[in-house]
Every structure is written in structure tokens, then in C-alpha cells.
Amino acid sequence: MTDDLIFTTLDLDDESPANTARVAGWLDAVMRGFHQGRATDGFRTRWLAVARADGVVNRGVWDTSSLGLSSDVPVATFAHFTKPLNAGAAVVDAWMISDVTVAPTHRRRGLMRRLMTENLDSAVAAGMPVAVLTASEGGIYQRFGFGPATREARVRVDTSSAFRLRHAPDDGGRVVMADPAESWPAASAAFARHHETTRGALARPTFYEHWISGYDWDEQGESRRQRVGVRVGPDGQPDGYVVYEVKRGDETEVKVSDLVAGTPTAYLALWQFLADIDLARVVVGPAPAVDPLAHALVDHRVRRVTSLPDHLWVRVLDLAAALEARPWFADGSLVLRVEDPLGHADGTVRLTAEGGRATAAPSTERPDITLDVETLGTMWLGDVAVDPLARAGRVTGDDAALARFAALADGGPSPYCSTHF
């Protein structure tokens, strides 16, 4: 790295011409980094409003030796903000890292490493229990202690006459069509119910409000094809919704972009609603990795998983706080050693679980179980059990200790995070 590089945090409230140009340059760098088109003025105004609403902190690196060419556009970008995450036993603030880009001219010189390590230091200083991100590639973030902690499936469901649920999802609720422009209050109320009941659910950034209300962030304009169905529960309150568009072609397809349910019945009712859309015989969209729909169908083969990528990556920062926020499934106690090359979560604790919750107190005893911070991140939300991690050599201890750890740690519904950022 050279002295020509300046690391700065943007002030999104400074509307001076010089700063406005820098903010626009920062956004331009992100859009370039993710191979998106240049931002229109309207897009930029929305983006700024959303970033301010979420309290996003935007950091960038500017190269002063750029000969005046694109001098407002940084060569690296990095952003963070915080939102509540349902960790299973408690809701905690998650430090959400996003918009990490480095220009092709400056890659592999350690810019991202410096931005990331400094950012994680800030998260620890702010008292955050965990940092989270979604990764563009699978090999980057382990070195910083992140582990893939949830998955999200893409499914393709044949909704011709072969689609039949074993039981009609009839609890007295109904699905109503909503004008996207008016759907946000219902959608956000439904998401709140989902967030409350779903381990791994992460509150949505403000851009969701614009998107569900009909703004297409990719096309930078109003979406004319988007439809919203809101599920109204038996109590008369929204308990789910689905955002979709119908794509006409040789095989007309319903493309779901977001499906949120606050109850199991709402989830199946939304699928029945999608299957009932005439002139289309296929629905494609996101789904939980462990999907009740597969078990609710008479013929489970009408639902096909086309991909199952990792989604939310978790980096534990505060060992005791993270352990105490997740659920435990048996009563008992053991000594856990967590190794963290960056130091944040490094330590040995005595974990004592009782009644579904645990306390973690610093300990000098000999550890029963040893694992690294990345592995702890991977198992924290319950997507991966102790056994496969032990077989992979990533959780170590004698057989009795591993069995005790599995009894304590494994259980509960599998997590689902459907929030993208």
C-alpha cells in the first residue's frame, strides 16, 4: 500500500458539492464492483435515503494518484450497519457487513484485509456479539473467522394438477391481492411475526420497503410486473406475504422473489395461493433449506431443489454473549475452548445450560471441547450439528465430551434467513 491511498468514512449528511460527488463516487464504485449499471439520479436519491435510514457507515479508500480520472470514485468500499437477528433464544444486534469491493486495479494488495480487520475491531468496540455477511464467493471470509451459518434453497415447483397438499391450510385466514404501493404496512407486520418466530431471521434493511412497494433496484425504476399477495391470518392481522411476477413464455412461470410467513399455516396457504395462479404451471423461488412444503405435498417430487447455497455467514465477536443468545437442548455443563486468530472470541469458558438457556463464564479448567471461531459461527444458528463437524476434525474432544456437547447444542427447528443485503 502506498501513501497515495486515503481511508475515509463518508458523512452521508454533508450535502456540500464536494461531498455529494464523493458519495456518488462511492456508490459508483460499489455498482462497478458488483457489475451493475451506473446509477441514475433517482436511484442515487433513493439509495441515500435508505442508507441514512439504516444508519449505514460507508468507508472507502481513495487513490490520490489517479491523475484526476474518476478521482471521486474510491478504489475500495466497505459498509456496515446493525439490525436485530433472532438467535433462537434471544434477539441480538448483528453487525451487518456489506458492499465490500476493491477495484481490479488495486486487488490483492491487502485493502479488503485492512478494511475488514479494522471494521471488526470497531464492531467489538461497539459491543457487538456477532458480525454477519453474505458472501459473493465461498473462499474469502473464513480467514476472518466467518462461518457459513444458514442456507437458502431455490426451488422449482410443478403447480399443475400434480400439486396437492395433504391438508388444506385452512385456519380461517385468507390471501388477498395487494397493490404493491400499499402493501408495505402489511408486509412489514407479517415480517415482524416471522422474525419473532424464526431462528436465523434478520430484520430487513430499508431498501426492502422500496422494493416491496414496487421499486426495482436492478432496473432502477418502477416494476410494472410485480404482484403482492398478503395472507391475513385468522386474527385478521397479516401473517405472511409473497412478492412475485408472472413470466410468460413457452412455459409460463411464477417467479417468487420474497415469501415470508409468520406461521406454518400461512406458509402453506401462500404456496396454495401460488399453485392456484391460472395459466402458469411452474413456480420458482426461494425456500428454507429444510422446507415443510416438501412434507406437506402428497407427491414430494413436484418440488425440486435447483440449488442450495450458503446464505448468512456468522462471525462470533463476543463469546459469552453469543453462547448465551442461542438455545441449548439439554441441561448440563462442559468446558469449551474457542480459538480465534484475531483474538476477539478467543477464550475458554464453562458453559452451563439449564432450561434451554446457558451461561458462559471464563474458565481455567482443561477444555472438554475445542473448536475455532469459524466453526462456532457455522454451528451457532443450528444449521450444522456437532457430529459432522467432529467427523471433519473441526470440533474435538473425547467421545463422551462430544456426545455431551451434541446433546446440549443440537436441536430445534433449522434456521432460515431470507434477508439479503
Ligand SMILES: CC(=O)SCCNC(=O)CCNC(=O)[C@H](O)C(C)(C)COP(=O)(O)OP(=O)(O)OC[C@H]1O[C@@H](n2cnc3c(N)ncnc32)[C@H](O)[C@@H]1OP(=O)(O)O
Ligand atoms: C460482504 C460482501 O460484500 S461480499 C462481496 C465481496 N466483493 C466482491 O465479490 C466484488 C468483487 N471482488 C472484489 O472486489 C475483491 O476481489 C475482494 C473484495 C473480494 C477482495 O479484495 P482484495 O483487496 O483483493 O483482498 P485482499 O488483498 O485484502 O485479500 C485478503 C485475503 O483474502 C484473499 N482473497 C481475496 N479475494 C479472494 C477470493 N475472491 N477468493 C479467495 N480468497 C480471496 C486474499 O488472497 C488474501 O488472503 P491472505 O491475506 O490470507 O493471504
